[in-house]
Amino acid sequence: xxxxxxxxxxxxxxxxxxxxxxxxxxxxxxxxxxxxxxxxxxxxxxxxxxxxxxxxxxxxxxxxxxxxxxxxxxxxxxxxxxxxxxxxxxxxxxxxxxxxxxxxxxxxxxxxxxxxxxxxxxxxxxxxxxxxxxxxxxxxxxxxxxxxxxxxxxxxxxxxxxxxxxxxxxxxxxxxxxxxxxxxxxxxxxxxxxxxxxxxxxxxxxxxxxxxxxxxxxxxxxxxxxxxxxxxxxxxxxxxxxxxxxxxxxxxxxxxxxxxxxxxxxxxxxxxxxxxxxxxxxxxxxxxxxxxxxxxxxxxxxxxxxxxxxxxxxxxxxxxxxxxxxxxxxxxxxxxxxxxxxxxxxxxxxxxxxxxxxxxxxxxxxxxxxxxxxxxxxxxxxxxxxxxxxxxxxxxxxxxxxxxxxxxxxxxxxxxxxxxxxxxxxxxxxxxxxx
Numbered sequence: 268x269x270x271x272x273x274x275x276x277x278x279x280x281x282x283x284x285x286x287x288x289x290x291x292x293x294x295x296x297x298x299x300x301x302x303x304x305x306x307x308x309x310x311x312x313x314x315x316x317x318x319x320x321x322x323x324x325x326x327x328x329x330x331x332x333x334x335x336x337x338x339x340x341x342x343x344x345x346x347x348x349x350x351x352x353x354x355x356x357x358x359x360x361x362x363x364x365x366x367x368x369x370x371x372x373x374x375x376x377x378x379x380x381x382x383x384x385x386x387x388x389x390x391x392x393x394x395x396x397x398x399x400x401x402x403x404x405x406x407x408x409x410x411x412x413x414x415x416x417x418x419x420x421x422x423x424x425x426x427x428x429x430x431x432x433x434x435x436x437x438x439x440x441x442x443x444x445x446x447x448x449x450x451x452x453x454x455x456x457x458x459x460x461x462x463x464x465x466x467x468x469x470x471x472x473x474x475x476x477x478x479x480x481x482x483x484x485x486x487x488x489x490x491x492x493x494x495x496x497x498x499x500x501x502x503x504x505x506x507x508x509x510x511x512x513x514x515x516x517x518x519x520x521x522x523x524x525x526x527x528x529x530x531x532x533x534x535x536x537x538x539x540x541x542x543x544x545x546x547x548x549x550x551x552x553x554x555x556x557x558x559x560x561x562x563x564x565x566x567x568x569x570x571x572x573x574x575x576x577x578x579x580x581x582x583x584x585x586x587x588x589x590x591x592x593x594x595x596x597x598x599x600x601x602x603x604x605x606x607x608x609x610x611x612x613x614x615x616x617x618x619x620x621x622x623x624x625x626x627x628x629x630x631x632x633x634x635x636x637x638x639x640x641x642x643x644x645x646x647x648x649x650x651x652x653x654x655x656x657x658x659x660x661x662x663x664x665x666x667x668x669x670x671x672x673x674x675x676x677x678x679x680x681x682x683x684x685x686x687x688x689x690x691x692x693x694x695x696x697x698x699x700x701x702x
Contacts, residue, residue, distance in 0.1 A: 282658055282661065282668075283553070283554060283557060283658060285436070285654050285657070285658060285668070286554060286557050286558050286561060286651065286654055286655070286658075287561060288436070288654065289558065289561065289562070289565075289647060289650050289651045289654060290561075290565045290647070292431075292432050292435050292436070292650045292654075293565075293643060293646040293647040293650040293651075294643065294646070295431065295435070295441065295646075297431050297441075297442060297443060297444050297447065298428050298431055298432070298646040298649075298650065299639070299642050299643065299646055300444060301424050301427050301428055301431075301444065301447070301448070301646075302424060302428060302641075302642035302643070302645040302646045303638055303639060303642040304424070305420050305421065305423075305424035305642075305645065306638045306641050306642050306645070307638065308416075308420050309416070309417050309420055310362075310638070312362075312413065312416045312417075313360070313361075313362025313363075313365075313366070313413060314360075314362065316360070316361070316362060316409060316412070316413055317359075317360025317361065317362045317363055318360075319360075319409070320358035320359055320360050321358060321360075321361060321406055321409065322334055322335065322358060322359050322360065322361055322363075322364045322406070323348070323349060323352055323353070323357075323358065324357040324358065324359055325337060325348060325352060333359065333364050334348065334349065334401075334405070335364050335365075335368055335398055335401055335402075336368070338397070338401045338405075339394055339397055339398070339401075345405075349405075361402060361406050361409050361410070361413070362413065365398060365402060368394075368395075368398050369395060369398065372391045372392075372394050372395050372398075373391070373395075373644075374607065375387070375391040376388050376391035376392060377563045377566060377567065379391060380559065380560065380563045381563060381567075418459070419459065421645075422451075422455060422458040422459045423448070423451045423452065423455065423458070424451075424645070425458065425523050425645075425649045426447075426450070426451035426454060426455070426458040426523055426526060426527060427447035427448050427450065427451040428447070428645070428646055428649040428650060428653075429523045429524050429526070429527035429528075429649050429650075429652070429653045430442075430447040430450045430451065430527040431447045432524075432527075432649065432650040432653040432654065433524065433527045433528045433653055433657070433671055434447075434671065436653070436654060436657055436668060437528075437657075437668060437669045437670070437671040438669060438671070450527075454526050454530070456533065457526045457531065457532050457533045457536060458523055458526055458533075459533075460533035461522035461523070461525070461526060461531075461533040461536040461537055461540075462515065462519050462522050462523075462537075463533075464533055464534065464537050465511040465512075465514060465515040465537060466511075466515065468507070468511050469508050469511050469512060469515075472504040472505075472507050472508045472511075473504075473508065475500070475504050476501050476504050476505070479493075479494060479497055479500070479501055480494075482494070514537075514540070514541040514544060517544050517548075517551070518537075518540030518541055518543070518544050519540070520555070520648075520652040520655065521536075521539065521540035521543060521544075521551075521652065521655070521656045521659065522536045522537060522539075522540050523536075523649060523652070523653075524649075524652055524653040524655070524656035524657070525539045525540060525656060527653060528653070528656060528657060528660070528671055528672065529660075529671075529672050530672035539660075542663070543656075543659040543660070543663050546663050547659060547662050547663055550658075550659065550662055551655065551659055554655045554658060554659070555655065558651040558652075558654075558655060561651075562647050562648075562651060565647060566643070566644060566647070569640060569643050570606070570609075570640060571606070573609060573636050573637075573639070573640055574604060574605075574606050574609060576636070577604040577609060577633065577636065578604055581597070581601055581603065581604065584597065584601070585597050596622055596625075599622045599623075599626060600622055600625045600626050600629055601626070601629045604633075609633065609636065609637055609640075610630065610633045610634070610637065611633075
């Protein structure tokens, strides 16, 4: 008996190993289907909106760089280039530009992580956010519409994935599609506004500071005196902005799981995320680093799986056609995939109509494979952060991992493979867990 208690206590001291269950949970069919559907909806929205091509492709640059690449490298030169080439430059869509840029930066971050190049990881992540800033600055109408669509879809899909992971982690259940989506729909505004609430606070504080600057325009020295008197309020607003910004960046990943695990409203989800960061910052940093390293390994494995799938299928098809590499119809129909570019690079300028049609069909299937890879990344992100939230809740509040909010009166669907949820009585118990 004493041996069993000692074993349980030892396992309790290494609860962070729960993070290594993320891969199995993230490839659960419900998670992948929901994430894939989210990718499809977002890509369809971006593809339809890209009919209005507005991104300048600079012809004089090597490889015909876009205005986004110029903005990242030489931001001060972009306005002059836009003015000089607005009539003669080629154009492409905003979504296509962001997709290609984000894919390269994501792969660059993974490569830097394997090389233990933390500054490289930070630079790739920073470049991604700079790309978002470029889109909002130079294509604000497009970006406002697209980002709203994207955030709504992610709120529903991410909420459902977090709920599935929470049920798996807490009770070992393997829910279907309907119940998690119903839960995400029921708590939609909590999932949507939990990360937006601190952003709204930042905007309001910024507007207060801007209003003081507007008052400072009053002539005859009156504005100067008012600014001097109220400068302390400016610093207070700046401090609030700093706190909200740090909390949002560090705690965004905990807000969705707070709703999924505890049924929190958006204000409580934000408060929990900020509170856990404040009380156990080193724990969440350790958990996040462990999840990122593990995620990079899992992503590389999944990408290699899809690369092997495409490469082997194409090799045997080429063998059946009796063609050598780079010659024949297959070179136009299906370009050779490489690990860093699963779709390959095709040259169909001289292809016949039938080869062009076949290339289009094959390309759609390859895009579906790439979409599954992106779906895995989304599923892994939300699954890992749900596990991290449960560990932080256990550390800070001494709440057992199997304590989860349930909907007692929620109707069950025949399409799910779960048993009806039973109410779980919340109980507090002390634990000796520590990393």
